[in-house]
Amino acid sequence: MMRRVLRTAIVTGGVLVVLVSVFYVFRTPLFLKAIELAGAPPLAAQEAVALGAQEVWAGDFYTVERLDAQTFAISEPRYFRDVYSYLIVGDREALLIDSGSPLRDISPIVAQLTDKPVSVIATHLHFDHVGNHTRFAQVLMPDLSYLRARTHDGKFVPDALEHLGQFEGYDISGWDVGGWWSVGGDLDLGGRSLTLLTTPGHTPDSISIWDETSKRLFMGDYAGDGEIYAFLPNSSLGAYLETTERLLAELPPETLLFAAHGGAETRAAPSVGMRNLVDLRDGLLAMRDDRLAGTGFWPRAYPINRNTYVLADWTGPGGSSWDFD
Numbered sequence: 001m002m003r004r005v006l007r008t009a010i011v012t013g014g015v016l017v018v019l020v021s022v023f024y025v026f027r028t029p030l031f032l033k034a035i036e037l038a039g040a041p042p043l044a045a046q047e048a049v050a051l052g053a054q055e056v057w058a059g060d061f062y063t064v065e066r067l068d069a070q071t072f073a074i075s076e077p078r079y080f081r082d083v084y085s086y087l088i089v090g091d092r093e094a095l096l097i098d099s100g101s102p103l104r105d106i107s108p109i110v111a112q113l114t115d116k117p118v119s120v121i122a123t124h125l126h127f128d129h130v131g132n133h134t135r136f137a138q139v140l141m142p143d144l145s146y147l148r149a150r151t152h153d154g155k156f157v158p159d160a161l162e163h164l165g166q167f168e169g170y171d172i173s174g175w176d177v178g179g180w181w182s183v184g185g186d187l188d189l190g191g192r193s194l195t196l197l198t199t200p201g202h203t204p205d206s207i208s209i210w211d212e213t214s215k216r217l218f219m220g221d222y223a224g225d226g227e228i229y230a231f232l233p234n235s236s237l238g239a240y241l242e243t244t245e246r247l248l249a250e251l252p253p254e255t256l257l258f259a260a261h262g263g264a265e266t267r268a269a270p271s272v273g274m275r276n277l278v279d280l281r282d283g284l285l286a287m288r289d290d291r292l293a294g295t296g297f298w299p300r301a302y303p304i305n306r307n308t309y310v311l312a313d314w315t316g317p318g319g320s321s322w323d324f325d
């Protein structure tokens with residue numbers, strides 16, 4: 001009798017350990033699947049969007065905010081992700097930084113803003129930043145060897161975890177690569193030159209575009225005001241820390257950093273100052289050294305200042321994801 005109870009307890013305990021281990025190993029795909037099953041919220045009504053002071057509708061989906069005579073923020077305020085893409089116009093050509101979500105076609109909006117030939121580059125490969133890549137004549141990519149190695153017959157196709165579109169019901173379609181932009185290299189648009197910086201952390205392939213003349217950095221989902229997504233399958237807190245320290249050393253203190261998602265109460269192209277990078281660096285160091293407490297189940301939220309949280313996976317503080325090489 002005792003032996004049978006003992007055996008049942010051991011078997012039950014073993015099954016539990018296996019179940020918990022499987023859950024732990026597959027937590028990210030499981031949580032992402034839960035997000036997929038929950039579904040994306042419906043588009044907000046156009047009338048429900050309170051535009052920012054500098055913002056105008058361009059059609060019934062996109063808005064445009066003019067940052068200066070030749071720089072535009074194009075956003076998608078009705079979509080819950082409130083994506084921002086940026087159009088930089090030179091005397092000879094233009095660059096679109098991110099092509100937005102796949103919900104609509106951004107190219108007619110871009111054509112209204114410039115008659116120059118437009119190249120596009122994504123700050124990273126997530127579906128809400130490459131959604132209109134195929135609608136532009138020239139797609140540029142950062143010249144990273146592992147991206148080149150995965151380009152076949154001139155075509156690059158992101159993999160499922162790089163793209164993540166499946167979780168909102170979007171198929172992956174790749175694009176023809178029109179040019180490789182070297183890391184640290186300049187792109188001359190005519191009277192205006194931009195530099196490509198690698199800024200891994202949110203994803204390994206993340207880049208930012210530096211406009212030295214206007215002291216603006218277009219940094220995609222690297223950081224911003226609000227939530228910093230450092231919990232995704234290929235996010236790395238170690239890469240975040242390395243990138244943040246490098247940007248703090250290299251960028252002038254008056255730099256404005258533009259993010260790729262809105263969310264502030266008053267609508268405007270989302271930008272923060274270098275002070276936010278100092279907070280991010282200090283917060284990451286505190287996380288690494290277990291001096292900062294997180295809240296929530298998954299992802300865990302770590303407050304780095306009044307407005308901003310780093311969202312991290314369970315392996316965050318003290319865990320393997322600090323490794324970076």
Ligand SMILES: [Zn+2]
Nearest residue numbers: 124126202221
């Ligand atoms: Zn992203």
